Amino acid sequence: MSDQQTPNTVTFTLDGQEVTVPKGTTILRAAESIGIKIPHYCFHPGLSSPAMCRLCLVEVEGWPRMAPSCKETAQDGMVVFTNSELAQKQRTGVLEFYLVNHPLDCPICDQSGECDLQDYVFEEGREHGRGREPKRVLGRDDFGGDVLFNGDRCVMCTRCVRFMREVAEDERLCVVERGNRAVIDTFFEEGLEGSPYAGNIIDICPVGALISKDFLHKARAWDLDRTPSVCPSCSQGCNITLQVRDDLVQRLKPRENLEVNGWWMCDFGRHNYEWMNRTDRTEVPMVRGQEVGWADALGDLLQALKDAKESVKAVTWAHAPNEEMGLLSGLLAELGGGEVVYRSPRTEGEVPLPGFPLLARREDLAPNVNGAEIFGFRRVGDNNSQGGLDELAGHDGVLIVVGDPIEDYGEDFGSKAELYVYLGSYQSKTASNAHFVLPITTFAEQEGTYTNVQGRVQRFWPGVRSPASARPGWLILGALVAELTGTEAPVSADQAFAKIAEKTSEFGGITYRDLGPRGAVAGKPAGVSGD
Amino acid sequence: MSEARKIPFRNPGWAGNTGEFDLTEAQVRGDEYVGKRPPEGGHASGASTYPYMLAERDPEAPIFDGPFKERLEKIRSRYPDARSALLPALGMAQELRGYLSPETMEQVAGLLDLSPAYVRGVATFYTMYNKRPVGRFLIQVCTNISCGICGGDDVLQAFLNNTETELGETSEDGNFTVIEAECLAGCGFPTTVQINSRYYENVMPKDVPEILERLKAQGE
Ligand code: SF4
Ligand code: SF4
Ligand code: FES
């Protein structure tokens, strides 16, 4: 490794391995880069390092005392041991202190299973505590918003205080008192109510001291399936993880992406997930009121489309993935052109996160407005994603609805249409005139991409099983386009993306492989999220 | 003769007029004291024989008015940012009002453009800020190592018994609040007791009634 050395790097020895890192890299980060995890509480990559938890101390050869690896930068020739007897003994000792007043209530603690205290003590803690004194009891406090504070579990890392100070720039938390009596609190009854990003302190709290009221006792951490995804609640497209149990989304957590959302997400997006668990779903393909198999449904539809004489109009929404939009656009082109309109909710004003300027809750409250614009769809309807479809409602040609359940129109929607095709995930009264009702999967159930406000194309993965025979929209549209053009139908999301990328210069030259887990701005190389 | 000998007395409780504080010596030490101290000065351990500061306190006092406003401005001008002026500002607020109520903290926060939560964090970190109303005499008895082994706990108990209060509670006449303190840096003269801004040293339980009597007389 040392042959890569340049004036801007340093090379040192970490647990017997030679490591070369950029100058100024802390030992902790250098260790991380080669897969060595040094236990720590107070350090968080998105916050300042106060070096106060004393858990990350490592032994440095020739140094009189141990060094906090979160703060100490690697120097040429340094010889560091993270796992020497001394380092281990130090951690065992520090952890014993952490447990002096800790209630050890893991069985009823929501953090259990993803708790740094639990993990570290399990690995290196003493088997039995030696404390005989009664434990200090602080109790619980409702911090307002979604945040519940359980003082006894707190390890005083002050990550929450620093997040509110440095990132939210709304310093509403402080350490009250000191020493044994120290406790995190807000200004008396002020609370965190109204702070749009406060939910992040729950994520960064390394223990179960800050917990979500919404998630309280809902699921155990180890029962959750975690799937990388993209927040669908605004055009920022924060990278998230869907956390799912029994095919129900239980909560959303931010996923690191330094180009988009850092380690954070907004509370609005975080809590806007209940709709992903909607049960009023379309489940089987219906052709003129009859349940049929997919093969028959698509065969019939193809024939009906070929037979149709009148012009085609289509409507979709900004929740549709790029693949669905692109193939819808392709289908219309094959049917002799026709306009696609889309609707998307919108609100006044962005909600920025001051300490991480890339991130703001955007005005468009749907994930793929940019995608819709790239495909040249025309936006209609108001800021609540309502109205604007009067012309379509009475259209007498071919009417295609993709995604949008159009709940604001009545049963006579599409009653005049020569052919009305409804590709949707939800049952809707506006589908009652549809000749074809084809169930499609939601974003949580399929693979696909969104284009965010930065023009960044980001992938999401299926985290929930779809009901009965719902299929991804791109699969259905892709099959139709393929039949009409005599080409091969895409059978995977990346083939679908490749198909649209061929035709859409904005996506030209990128593939799913380029996008990776953190997306890429079309036309630029894949985003390498370095830190 | 050295310069120091010309100064009539030096007293650790009075730093001289530094130009920043408008309280006069009489206000700080009490009228009776001014000029009465033996010119040779004497060690701080003799301090217990003298009266001491009895500051004006009014929980409703307007905050940072008049001369206090000037003082605050002066203090602020010394630091690059308002945050640094917080400790003296809180000290002044306490001098005026006797303790730092949530409202006081909020006002100070507003004046220095800090968040109230931050001010609360600072105010509660330092034990010398009173977060609750205290009596006119705040009696802080050291029970740390030196004082502890020399009977600090008994002295504390004597103060509690004689004032008929519990730890931290204010006596009915509003005169006394007794609290326990960590090392007051008077370890050579245990037990050290700090009453308002004055030190009493070598205090023994038997001295307590007399001290309290004299304090009471002061307070009247
Ligand atoms: S509440 Fe959590 S994040 Fe905040 S100081 Fe305590 S342990 Fe750290
Ligand atoms: S800022 Fe937008 S994308 Fe990010 S979490 Fe909030 S709603 Fe979701
Ligand atoms: S992480 Fe280094 S001291 Fe806390």
Ligand code: FES
């Ligand atoms: S131990 Fe009492 S003053 Fe130091």
